Amino acid sequence: xxxxxxxxxxxxxxxxxxxxxxxxxxxxxxxxxxxxxxxxxxxxxxxxxxxxxxxxxxxxxxxxxxxxxxxxxxxxxxxxxxxxxxxxxxxxxxxxxxxxxxxxxxxxxxxxxxxxxxxxxxxxxxxxxxxxxxxxxxxxxxxxxxxxxxxxxxxxxxxxxxxxxxxxxxxxxxxxxxxxxxxxxxxxxxxxxxxxxxxxxxxxxxxxxxxxxxxxxxxxxxxxxxxxxxxxxxxxxxxxxxxxxxxxxxxxxxxxxxxxxxxxxxxxxxxxxxxxxxxxxxxxxxxxxxxxxxxxxxxxxxxxxxxxxxxxxxxxxxxxxxxxxxxxxxxxxxxxxxxxxxxxxxxxxxxxxxxxxxxxxxxxxxxxxxxxxxxxxxxxxxxxxxxxxxxxxxxxxxxxxxxxxxxxxxxxxxxxxxxxxxxxxxxxxxxxxxxxxxxxxxxxxxxxxxxxxxxxxxxxxxxxxxxxxxxxxxxxxxxxxxxxxxxxxxxxxxx
Amino acid sequence: xxxxxxxxxxxxxxxxxxxxxxxxxxxxxxxxxxxxxxxxxxxxxxxxxxxxxxxxxxxxxxxxxxxxxxxxxxxxxxxxxxxxxxxxxxxxxxxxxxxxxxxxxxxxxxxxxxxxxxxxxxxxxxxxxxxxxxxxxxxxxxxxxxxxxxxxxxxxxxxxxxxxxxxxxxx
Numbered sequence: 001x002x003x004x005x006x007x008x009x010x011x012x013x014x015x016x017x018x019x020x021x022x023x024x025x026x027x028x029x030x031x032x033x034x035x036x037x038x039x040x041x042x043x044x045x046x047x048x049x050x051x052x053x054x055x056x057x058x059x060x061x062x063x064x065x066x067x068x069x070x071x072x073x074x075x076x077x078x079x080x081x082x083x084x085x086x087x088x089x090x091x092x093x094x095x096x097x098x099x100x101x102x103x104x105x106x107x108x109x110x111x112x113x114x115x116x117x118x119x120x121x122x123x124x125x126x127x128x129x130x131x132x133x134x135x136x137x138x139x140x141x142x143x144x145x146x147x148x149x150x151x152x153x154x155x156x157x158x159x160x161x162x163x164x165x166x167x168x169x170x171x172x173x174x175x176x177x178x179x180x181x182x183x184x185x186x187x188x189x190x191x192x193x194x195x196x197x198x199x200x201x202x203x204x205x206x207x208x209x210x211x212x213x214x215x216x217x218x219x220x221x222x223x224x225x226x227x228x229x230x231x232x233x234x235x236x237x238x239x240x241x242x243x244x245x246x247x248x249x250x251x252x253x254x255x256x257x258x259x260x261x262x263x264x265x266x267x268x269x270x271x272x273x274x275x276x277x278x279x280x281x282x283x284x285x286x287x288x289x290x291x292x293x294x295x296x297x298x299x300x301x302x303x304x305x306x307x308x309x310x311x312x313x314x315x316x317x318x319x320x321x322x323x324x325x326x327x328x329x330x331x332x333x334x335x336x337x338x339x340x341x342x343x344x345x346x347x348x349x350x351x352x353x354x355x356x357x358x359x360x361x362x363x364x365x366x367x368x369x370x371x372x373x374x375x376x377x378x379x380x381x382x383x384x385x386x387x388x389x390x391x392x393x394x395x396x397x398x399x400x401x402x403x404x405x406x407x408x409x410x411x412x413x414x415x416x417x418x419x420x421x422x423x424x425x426x427x428x429x430x431x432x433x434x435x436x437x438x439x440x441x442x443x444x445x446x447x448x449x450x451x452x453x454x455x456x457x458x459x460x461x462x463x464x465x466x467x468x469x470x471x472x473x474x475x476x477x478x479x480x481x482x483x484x485x486x487x488x489x490x491x492x493x494x495x
Numbered sequence: 496x497x498x499x500x501x502x503x504x505x506x507x508x509x510x511x512x513x514x515x516x517x518x519x520x521x522x523x524x525x526x527x528x529x530x531x532x533x534x535x536x537x538x539x540x541x542x543x544x545x546x547x548x549x550x551x552x553x554x555x556x557x558x559x560x561x562x563x564x565x566x567x568x569x570x571x572x573x574x575x576x577x578x579x580x581x582x583x584x585x586x587x588x589x590x591x592x593x594x595x596x597x598x599x600x601x602x603x604x605x606x607x608x609x610x611x612x613x614x615x616x617x618x619x620x621x622x623x624x625x626x627x628x629x630x631x632x633x634x635x636x637x638x639x640x641x642x643x644x645x646x647x648x649x650x651x652x653x654x655x656x657x658x659x660x661x662x663x664x665x666x
Contacts, residue, residue, distance in 0.1 A: 035547070079606070123547065125551070127551075136543060136545065139543075
């Protein structure tokens with residue numbers, strides 16, 4: 001909307017948006033690692049066999065985090081044991097425990113499970129920054145066209161004031177400490193046992209980032225702390241500028257109908273969303289991938305299937321010579337003893353998320369200081385209402401809004417006619433990553449990444465979960481398959 | 496960073512108001528807020544689709560009442576009130592409508608040892624989860640009953656519930 005009607009925002013609104021996005025990255029990535037992805041690598045049941053004394057020694061060897069005594073790990077082990085014995089396993093119930101692809105020593109399993117619990121506790125505190133600035137996570141309620149709906153006023157109890165700045169500072173410290181001392185050491189420790197995953201799960205090799213954390217106040221600026229760019233065919237030496245006009249959605253393999261024919265891709269300004277299911281009548285065993293087979297539209301950049309997410313952002317930053325990100329990426333590669341090619345993999349995707357969490361957590365106090373300095377200087381502007389009244393808008397307008405959500409590139413396109421929305425299309429991260437093949441048969445990121453994945457036991461496709469989870473698929477879009485007894489069933493055909 | 500001095504009882508309306516009956520819990524919470532004055536130990540919360548972010552809302556509470564659409568595998572409009580240890584088994588066997596939802600949050604609370612002393616779930620079987628802002632007639636007709644059940648539960652918990660205005664016919 002800001003792009004369509006030409007609204008700019010005040011500094012305070014920009015900084016607050018950066019803070020909301022920043023804390024969301026940090027919390028979301030930590031939750032993803034520990035609660036949605038770690039158990040693909042960490043065997044909870046094996047943790048019960050660990051020696052707490054050896055676990056303490058392991059934890060102390062990789063970090064000076066305070067919770068590392070053998071009695072602490074003994075305690076955690078007892079708690080997990082009680083759960084396993086009670087039979088109410090919750091999300092642990094669906095694990096493939098004992099699968100031969102689990103390779104961590106029991107002590108590393110126990111350490112990671114302890115941190116799974118600590119991360120749960122940690123995240124509910126740090127996300128208060130988001131609650132303070134955005135009201136609700138993950139869908140903040142304080143965004144307005146032209147700024148934010150949250151007052152900044154050192155003399156008001158109900159505004160962002162000195163007290164809330166101090167509170168946010170405390171939260172940002174807590175956020176960074178956990179990332180530095182727990183997440184990153186765990187990531188490196190776990191990854192060192194799974195280095196073969198640096199050669200699996202590469203995917204399409206094209207990477208897109210719209211850029212995030214703006215340094216100026218115009219919508220879709222290229223002046224961002226995380227740079228904008230497109231990488232073609234893994235060529236880190238050449239980061240291309242991004243032009244949104246090169247984005248197009250196709251439905252050749254998706255259950256939608258385009259009025260001008262399903263073979264031609266459409267730019268989102270001309271986009272259509274007409275669901276049209278032509279698949280077999282359920283229950284069915286498999287879908288024919290030469291026909292339409294997905295509820296997710298396909299999307300391409302410059303006609304190419306393209307990956308989005310933390311890996312894309314870190315690669316674009318790395319290729320653009322971002323100083324801090326280059327340092328951290330090189331540190332991770334060096335500690336694991338692998339080269340940059342290892343980034344194009346399942347392990348690279350998971351490591352990039354950790355790198356991004358660390359560098360973002362480091363920026364939170366910087367942005368909080370920026371905000372404090374603004375307030376101190378007497379600048380309390382939070383909203384620019386020049387373009388608030390629709391009578392100030394042009395009769396016809398088009399606009400798009402770039403955003404890098406934690407799980408990847410997100411853009412909305414709006415067409416306005418006579419003060420009304422004539423067309424609105426969203427292309428979200430999981431559309432990029434999960435989309436089906438295009439008219440030419442080019443596979444999307446998930447599909448490509450799964451090619452050549454070794455699967456030890458087709459009935460327990462743990463290896464497939466590792467790669468799919470490394471993309472951080474959108475949970476709200478997840479589809480659960482339930483049989484009559486309501487047990488989850490998954491069938492995998494290895495081809 | 497604990498929550499000392501916060502209201503001891505939370506009433507959480509859960510769901511996605513963009514998906515028809517999925518939003519029933521949120522609508523009931525809104526109406527409770529609109530129609531009643533409660534004694535100060537009660538906080539009525541629109542929990543929306545917060546997922547794991549619900550944890551801080553339920554920790555350090557003596558009692559929590561949750562209103563949500565639940566897939567019981569029964570006919571649309573079926574209502575049940577379930578308490579404490581019976582809740583996870585209902586949710587894990589029948590699955591809550593949200594994909595990362597209540598069962599995960601309650602499990603996480605248990606792992607962290609912050610489960611409220613008393614927990615009650617008032618669930619209703621939805622008819623439609625299509626995109627739309629309105630409840631289906633079938634579920635809209637159950638709103639008054641859900642409100643009555645919530646008020647009765649709160650009264651059982653010794654909460655004062657004073658009606659603010661004459662009840663309206665429907666939501």
